[in-house]
Amino acid sequence: MVCQRLIMLTTAIFINLVVSSIVVAQQKPPHIVFVVADDLGFNDVSFRADDMHTPNIDRMAREGIILNSSYVQPLCSPSRSAWMSGFFPFHTGLQHDAMHGWQKAYLPGNLTTLPEVLKSRGYAAHAVGKWHLGFCNLKYTPTYRGFDSFLGYYMAMEDYYNHTQGGGYDFRNNTAVERNVIGQYSAHIFTEHTEKIIRAHNKDQPLFLYLPFQSVHEPLEVPQIYIDKYCSHIGNTSRRIKCGMVAVLDEAFGNITSLLSTLGYMDNILLIFTTDNGGPVPFAGNNWPLRGSKHTIWEGGTRGTAFVWSNNLFSKTGYTNDGMMHAVDWFPTIIEASGKKFDEYKIDGMSQWDTIRHNTPSPREEFVYNIDTMANMFAIRHGDYKLIHGNTGGLDDWYPVPRVDGLQEEEVAPPPPSGPFRLFNIKEDPEERKDLTETQQDILNQMKTRLDAWRATEVPANYPKNDPAANPAKWGGAWSSGWC
Numbered sequence: 001m002v003c004q005r006l007i008m009l010t011t012a013i014f015i016n017l018v019v020s021s022i023v024v025a026q027q028k029p030p031h032i033v034f035v036v037a038d039d040l041g042f043n044d045v046s047f048r049a050d051d052m053h054t055p056n057i058d059r060m061a062r063e064g065i066i067l068n069s070s071y072v073q074p075l076c077s078p079s080r081s082a083w084m085s086g087f088f089p090f091h092t093g094l095q096h097d098a099m100h101g102w103q104k105a106y107l108p109g110n111l112t113t114l115p116e117v118l119k120s121r122g123y124a125a126h127a128v129g130k131w132h133l134g135f136c137n138l139k140y141t142p143t144y145r146g147f148d149s150f151l152g153y154y155m156a157m158e159d160y161y162n163h164t165q166g167g168g169y170d171f172r173n174n175t176a177v178e179r180n181v182i183g184q185y186s187a188h189i190f191t192e193h194t195e196k197i198i199r200a201h202n203k204d205q206p207l208f209l210y211l212p213f214q215s216v217h218e219p220l221e222v223p224q225i226y227i228d229k230y231c232s233h234i235g236n237t238s239r240r241i242k243c244g245m246v247a248v249l250d251e252a253f254g255n256i257t258s259l260l261s262t263l264g265y266m267d268n269i270l271l272i273f274t275t276d277n278g279g280p281v282p283f284a285g286n287n288w289p290l291r292g293s294k295h296t297i298w299e300g301g302t303r304g305t306a307f308v309w310s311n312n313l314f315s316k317t318g319y320t321n322d323g324m325m326h327a328v329d330w331f332p333t334i335i336e337a338s339g340k341k342f343d344e345y346k347i348d349g350m351s352q353w354d355t356i357r358h359n360t361p362s363p364r365e366e367f368v369y370n371i372d373t374m375a376n377m378f379a380i381r382h383g384d385y386k387l388i389h390g391n392t393g394g395l396d397d398w399y400p401v402p403r404v405d406g407l408q409e410e411e412v413a414p415p416p417p418s419g420p421f422r423l424f425n426i427k428e429d430p431e432e433r434k435d436l437t438e439t440q441q442d443i444l445n446q447m448k449t450r451l452d453a454w455r456a457t458e459v460p461a462n463y464p465k466n467d468p469a470a471n472p473a474k475w476g477g478a479w480s481s482g483w484c
């Protein structure tokens, strides 16, 4: 009896040793590619929308895991700050609006960034595309925030070909103004440059690529050939151009992933694709069947298109995961995927690595859509419920894809309840059609208590007045660092 137990114990220890040595052998950190589509709506990819053309994205989304409850902030820089820091923007002063070129606004300097952690673990880290986390001082720019290299622009948006915005040129090669690229469409510049980085990289070192594309933010611009090839069936002019822009993004994604595959990177890789916010309806973005638009606290502004793909890291693939995730979760998730949890200080993000890897339930039960006292806009989610207090951001209706004859219809929302609150059960009513404030008083009160607790932790927004010192005319015509 005793002897048998001893044998069992020894066997168990032996198996344990074998298993852990396999685990150790597999623990080579994966390459990580984080692709961001700017302003891509919930219904702007052809795995959801019939009128779009995204075969490369669709294939990898379907082979991978579609994240169907992946939340982002209602607009650009706040989402980017969440990815880079793991904090909700209302905890870092970035909750109000996006950063503007004339403002002394930036991701606070005392936050450790995602590439900084990855670099400390042996990764190479490169950023290609849109930064939008501050540039008034060099120390806020990408190569001072953890990236080995940067090619792209600092601000929210610009012309896709001449790379100017608001009277200034905005395109950098690391920290230097780069005028080589004038006249070239940004998706082509970024793809070619990314391919160059991949080719020059030594695959033995883990690679982190952060690829925040300009596509598909306004202005609505795209080489005509993409419209002619993929989008001539669309009657609405804006939606037709948007379709072309989405098609270039998909081609870029296809080119980059196919090069990664050719060079053998797919053996050990975590590929993440996400939007930064919902689609802007006035610029032909579409979030159907969700309510609202970019800039709003509605699901259409905050529930993002996202998926992950890997050949070797997930125990289940080819399905839709409905686990609750928020943009702040990418920071700890990516860091855990690189080998070991982030435990340097407490952040808002929760690692979703097991949710993704093993399809276990999401650890998240609650998140903050936003807390922005300056805009009187507040919303939280707890369990299945969502509470909104104050402003929603406008564009409160439901917007189907524009009709074949071009017309953009709108399903006009009924008048809101009296009083500042709105309450929805998102699980049963993801389209936010049935307001529960009058029928679910108990839940309303519990949710108000939760919201108050979060509001007590709000850091005042850093939303300074425009500073004339930013004027690109003072800096050789380019938006530049050196005035804060």
Ligand SMILES: *[C@@H]1O[C@H](CO)[C@@H](O)[C@H](O)[C@H]1NC(C)=O
Pocket: 108, 110, 111, 112, 345
């Ligand atoms: C960064 O600085 C702010 C303001 O001083 C402080 O409240 C916050 O705790 C700091 N964060 C970290 C992670 O050190």
Ligand SMILES: *[C@@H]1O[C@H](CO)[C@@H](O)[C@H](O)[C@H]1NC(C)=O
Pocket: 159, 160, 162, 163, 164, 219
């Ligand atoms: C860049 O293109 C925009 C149109 O998107 C135009 O308004 C602007 O004048 C152009 N700027 C330069 C410097 O060519």
Ligand SMILES: *[C@@H]1O[C@H](CO)[C@@H](O)[C@H](O)[C@H]1NC(C)=O
Pocket: 151, 173, 178, 180, 181, 193
């Ligand atoms: C960036 O600068 C490097 C070094 O000067 C140069 O080789 C490269 O072509 C530049 N990239 C672009 C896109 O202009």
Ligand SMILES: *[C@@H]1O[C@H](CO)[C@@H](O)[C@H](O)[C@H]1NC(C)=O
Pocket: 187, 188, 189, 191, 192, 248, 249, 251, 252, 255
């Ligand atoms: C993708 O690769 C093809 C073939 O080299 C090229 O023609 C196309 O411009 C590339 N697309 C992008 C977005 O860079």
Ligand SMILES: *[C@@H]1O[C@H](CO)[C@@H](O)[C@H](O)[C@H]1NC(C)=O
Pocket: 236, 237, 238, 239, 281, 282, 283, 284, 285, 402, 406, 407, 408
């Ligand atoms: C085309 O769609 C855009 C964006 O959805 C909309 O603003 C515009 O009014 C539509 N055009 C027509 C003719 O309805």
Ligand SMILES: *[C@@H]1O[C@H](CO)[C@@H](O)[C@H](O)[C@H]1NC(C)=O
Pocket: 068, 289, 320, 430
């Ligand atoms: C994803 O969520 C949307 C909105 O709730 C829903 O319409 C759709 O059926 C979900 N997709 C899957 C595959 O679960």
